[in-house]
Amino acid sequence: MMEVQEVPKKFPKPRKPESESQNFQHVKILDCNQPVCRVICECWHCKQGILSEVDVSTSQYLEVECPSCGKTAVRLMAEKVISTTPIPSPWQG
């Protein structure tokens, strides 16, 4: 006879702010009830602050190119990117 023992596995995961900041991207959406909304974010790659105006009349997978490093700064659901302006990141110093 095998004895089956149930072990509760509901341990709360310890929060690690260091790893969180590495995997989390700052994105702030303004005027989200308008056809054109403004997105403030940081580039995923170089952390350049970006202010982007996006047409959100339809939702499709869209990549915003970073004006600083040229890589994909952020991925959004929007029709098209109207403008991308580099700004000082609101989340840095």
Ligand SMILES: [Zn+2]
């Ligand atoms: Zn960048």
